[in-house]
Amino acid sequence: MQEEQRDMAIRRFLKEVGITSHRALTDALAKAERSGNLSEGEPVRLTMTLTAPELGLEHTVTGELDLNNPE
Numbered sequence: 088m089q090e091e092q093r094d095m096a097i098r099r100f101l102k103e104v105g106i107t108s109h110r111a112l113t114d115a116l117a118k119a120e121r122s123g124n125l126s127e128g129e130p131v132r133l134t135m136t137l138t139a140p141e142l143g144l145e146h147t148v149t150g151e152l153d154l155n156n157p158e
Contacts, residue, residue, distance in 0.1 A: 108135070116154075128155055 112133075119125035130151040137146045 104137075130154070 116125065116131070125131075130153050133150050133152060135148045138144060
């Protein structure tokens, strides 16, 4: 049962990360578009880092948003 509770806690945290990150990224893209700082056709580079000092964890994911081809 403890493993199930742990997994649910992790899922809740990752859901919050996903929702708030999506909102922050959407807002930043809109602001960049309005200000002219986003060049059309240029991909947006992203880096997401998850740290848990108590666990000695630092996990980084990098990627690009291709706004012309969202697949």
